[in-house]
Amino acid sequence: MRLEALVQASVAEALAKRRWTVPTEIPVDRAARPEHGDLVTRVAFPLSRELGVPPAEVASQLAGDLTAHPSFAKVEPVGGFVNFTLRPEAMHDVLRQVLADGEAYGRGDEGRGRTVQVEFVSSNPTGPLTIGHLRQAALGDVVAELYSQLGWRCTREYYLNDEGRQMDLLARSLWARYRQACGDDQPVPEDGYHGEYLAAIGAELADAWGDAHRTWDEPTRALFRDEAVQRMMAMIHEDLEAIGVRFDVWTKEGDLHRRGLVRRALAELQARGAVYEKDGALWLASTKHGLSRDPVLLRSDGTPTYTMVDIAYHLEKRERGFDLVVDVQGADHVDEQQQVLLALKILGFPDGFLRYCLHQFVTVKGEEGVQRMSTRAGRFLRLKDLAAEVGRDVARYFMVMRKPQSHLVFDLALARDTSMENPVYYVQYAHTRIASLFREAQREGTAPPDLRTVDLSPLTDPCELALIKEVDRFPDVVRVAAHEFAPHLLCEHLETVSGLLHPYYARVRILGQGPVTAARLALLGAVRLVLAQGLTILGVSAPEEM
């Protein structure tokens, strides 16, 4: 049994025996400091109110009931807390369970039979992906993987907005670059896209097509738009490939129109009286529900806005039968999110159907100091180039090692660093060390045939027990990281495990210790399992050698 569950079960049993109320959730925490033992419950605090007895008294009685429990070496009441020190045997049971579970360790089945869609990146095809998109790509991919671990069937989706004003601006910008390559001094529109990448394509087109398209007319616009979108998509695919992100479904805005979803979504909102007309446009009455502004849904020229299509898109997601939809979006979308959530509420969607994973922006700390990226201004670090420079593993890890809603400073110097000061290498190297040890053991012929059956009783060193306790947390970390969209918790956990392993490895001899060796290899086998599983969830490799 896992450690927290062990304490919870024993406490519940003791409470039931005394005919005290057994709370549905018995709070059990890791002890904050060694003298508090291994685990602690503060269940005495809520109980004391109910029983009309001081917390210390409740804790004392509870501790008395549990001292004889075979899994606990010591059960000590301190104030209202009850501190548990576990017997090594209880920890060894955990280790045995981990090894028995193997690669299934950390997986859950809460999502069995349920489906989740994670929509992320969804960048307009107006340029290659940058380090700014990377946060979203890594975050979405890891959140999807976390849900998969919990048994959900998961669809990774990219929403492709290949219509509208921005696409026209892109086409116009490309055409200007093309004209420049033909020798005209046609300027890129001020609000257009100024990146060098369009100039390169413009030059290619000038070579291929010659001076054929001199004026900006409708056929030219259509031609350059198609060409631009196609080229941009190719770049985006290259960037995604470079960091190992794959999508299951690509949904185009145009499809939503063609299938009549936009019209239907609007009609439903109108039927519920949520829409009004003003200045020839149709507006969503949001301020009535406490939001700070009403957005336009249908422009006075009859075309739907981004918000309108977004609402229709979620109607479509619902009809596809997803139990949960997660949209990963940047902080610039908060207003949009509130509008969509409101619209879905009006349309009668169940609460919690759509959850936003919102993240703050990335700044890069490099040679030129801290800089904000801008695709439009052509000031960005392309994903493909970044991945080529620091590696896919580092690129991905750095993007998820911070809480999504915190601003992230990408430290280029640290990312380039290949020593253990770089947390990615620190964790990977922990895995490598164990792999290397197992290779060595194999060579010496001391590797036990089956780690699950070895005698674990030699594992009594505090470092060894600390490692087991940390490994024991892994399934909880995965669960919480998924539900709270918090992959950084997993990074932290892996760094903690590695931080326990390295000193242990440096101090304690593993091989050539007779029966102790087998026990220690079993422990390291479990550690390796957690490191490998954790890194894999993050989309980072767990190398056998470095």
Add this chain to the structure above:
RNA sequence: GCGCCCGUAGCUCAGGGGACAGAGCGUUGGCCUCCGGAGCCAAAGGCCGCAGGUUCAAAUCCUGCCGGGCGUACCA
């Protein structure tokens, strides 16, 4: 102005009601014949932005300020 997010060690950040506030980097001082030193050990370093409030208990919850980011489009 209004809405959302963030202010924790010199830097980058964890912790988001419970016991003396944590990590990595940086700084300072030690340790390398040893399964991979791409390392290990130790020390210094904090009115947890400020001020009130709620609570047996606040970095954590509430209110008000101050500072930063993003938004506040018939762009997406």
